[in-house]
Amino acid sequence: MFRYIALFVLTLSVHAVQAAALPERMKSWEGITEYRLENGMSILLAPDATQGVIHVDLVYLTGSLADPDQFGGMAHFLEHMMFKGTAQRTGEQLLTGLRERGIQFNATTSFDRTRYSAMFSADQAKLDFLLNLEAERMVSPVFSEADMSAELDVIRQEIARAQNDPLAMLGAKMSAQAWSGQAYGRSVLGRYDELRRLTPEDLRQFHAHYYHPNNTVLVLTGGFEIEPALASITEHFATISPSSHAINVPKLPSLHYGQGKARVYQGNLNVFALGYGLPSSLDEHNAMLAVLADVLAGEPHGRLYRSLVVPGKVQSVFALPQLFRQGGQFMVGATLAKGQSHQVVQPMFTAQLEALLEQPVTADELARAQASMRSLKGLIMNDPASLSDILSESAALGDWQLQLRRLARIDALDLQQVQAQIELLLANKKPVMGYLLTEQENEGRGWLSKVRALLSDGDTTVASIARPQPSVPDGVVTTLSGELPDLDEFNAHIKSIEHSIQRDELSNGMKVALRPLPGTSGMVSGQLNLRFGDQGSLRGTQAVSRLTGLLLMRGTHNRSYQDVVDRTNQLGAGFSVVPQGGMLVVRFVSPAENLAELLQLIAEVLQKPSFPQHEFELVKRQQRQALQIPSDNPAEVALVELRRQTETDYPQGDIRRYLEPEEMIAALDAVTRDDVVRFHQDFYGAQHGEIALSGDFDSARITATLDTLWGSWMSLAPYQRILAMHRDQPPVRREVDAGSTGGHYLGRIYFAANSDTEEDAEIFLVEHILGRHPLASRLGKRLREQEQLTYDLSSSIRVPTTGDHAFVSIHGDFTAGQGERLANIVKEEVARIAEFGITQHELDLAKRTILSERRRALNNDQTILGLLPRQLAEGTTMESWIIRNQEYIEAGLEQVNAAARRYFNAAKMVEIIAGPE
16 A cells, blocks of 8 residues: 555656756757657657647557566567556546547557557647656556456467467568577567466566666657647656666577578468568668569569469469568568469579579669659658658667658669679578468378467467557446537538538539648549449359459550559559449549649550450469468458358349359359450440549649540440348358467348438447447457457447448457357347446447547548548538537437347347357
């Protein structure tokens, strides 16, 4: 008792404002300024007045490399425990304060750092609250044996989930081989048998050694003002004393990147990979790694892609640099199709890498790589989330300017520099060889049973696992602070957004929404939807419609696939084309000055594809190969089984019907190039589609451009939107085999509803309380916090504007053998909320949280852009958001509980338990 009183008094004295000096300005670079407090805390500020959100990262320059030899995973365990409260507030109060202010919060641990991240609507009061909370956690966190015991089981779930990912396990095994199980070859998550011996005192000592301002970098990006932010930082952190001891970066033992082989027998994929050792992140020899990755694996020009993928020797290739503060590895590999052999692929693969020494990178290859990366720096600088991320990770590597400066200098690289660095990487070095093999290739060796047995030891080397967004845990009875978000201000903001949108139609009826944002420095973003066909004309077209969409970028009558890629990169732009049955979605981004040219290029790709025979055969083969190797990922297996249970009642040929892999392969085999050409001629056109743009552009000029490009392009096929209508689904619980160390639960409650349904807002409120937040919801509190059965169970909801096919999904991972127990508790909680309803406190908190989240969402221009195509298709505007806000405010406890009784029927659930046998 006296210890806690003393700690509380100490904390009060720490936070007393004693006219502390403002941080010293250290240096500035391209709108980013570094400051430093007298206690050694570094601060990076990158304000952008055009942004409506603030991103905050508090980075402790200590990660798993600092774990004691006998306690692997301690840094990560501490990260979890930092959410359990401080001397000033309980964990319940801490999380409630975050949730009711709409602060999205996360934390991750890697080898070189531990990072606490937050994002919220631009509001100085919210920033003050968060900084105060972080200062408390730096000085006076509270750890208890009960909290540690509960959180240990949650971490065990994390370990199981990591072990269930075959590709992650391959990377982990290769790292362990390379560094002899030490340093970067040691698990960030740790081993369960070591973690369970930790005590609260162990965590206190670790925290007391490393969690100090002189071992911290605070990063702020987005919509804040510098002076109030600095004042708040000073108030909360300046009087915290620096450590009285030296905090050194853990020095690695005298290790050299090793050799040898790493094998993983798991899942259905076959992968071959090579890992080459890298110097520390700050070494300038690493500057050419992005160029090398593009030269090797870029599509369609990469050497590995052209020599192995195009002729069908492998299914796909990849190249991935991994940089850490004191080392790293360059991983390059290939995914093999069914029937392809590692023994055959390996010599061809290594020959291509060795050829780099005799056949140096060409001027064309370097220029192509430089063009592909030229726009990245601008994209990052104009996105507060990406900027905060890259500044935080660069700071952890030893220089906050590191990655941005390398991007800025990419054009300065010459062939001699690139070749010299490649030779340094490859010459006279033997890489670690990695083999991911299917379980069937290791039958009789007992590997799978050994992996499951190892689960109790928690052996994994996954580098970084994200913590779910925290919210209110069980038992909170405190009064909510403050009032609901200012609804008048929020609705006025919505009206201003609608006022900024120009809605129109092209000559052929294509709907347009333009949102010019003069003065914004970011790129112009857009989305184009093409809609075509009806239920009758699209019958039996699943395969041909998919192939047509995938082939559009593979060449036009005037350009090859490579020409399309090169021109896009030369414009500093990007676009993607995604087929979705009777719909095609194109998303794009461009510098304002090149927007018209990018739109012209996209129009050429969509309207004048040449469908080259060799590309047709390549894409068709890749699609076939992918279908021949079904995913073993439990979440994907569960979704496939759910579709099998609920989407096979459509008539044969209906485009909404689920096709088994064998059926889709047969359909693909029947498609010819002539079928693709004919489908494009008959179905493609713009008159039933939508296009939306957001950014700094001349709306009159762009409207004219759009009408020229798409205003006369007409689809010949009849069109009628295919609505998804509610169909009674027989309740079922299906168990299917998937994974090796854990599984995935997917449950759905189907019902008839749409946005015109009287209880629409009430349904959303019930779903939010039931499971939306992994920590705060009823399901999260029961299954994660109380039962420790899952790491990340949550729910989601779909209620359409048209049609009435509505459902609530509940999904989450579990360890082997726990699937049925988890499913039983899910149904129990669904039945409980339907029978007994919710409390007034839960309702009030849900309203506050939902409105805060909606307000934050509409501070993001990309979120607003994403709303526009659907609004155009459905004939709605932003006014619907104002109506929904009012519906949330007016929802009463009786009406919400009535909606819970009517729509949340546990007895009608469709449930899939995908896990190991």
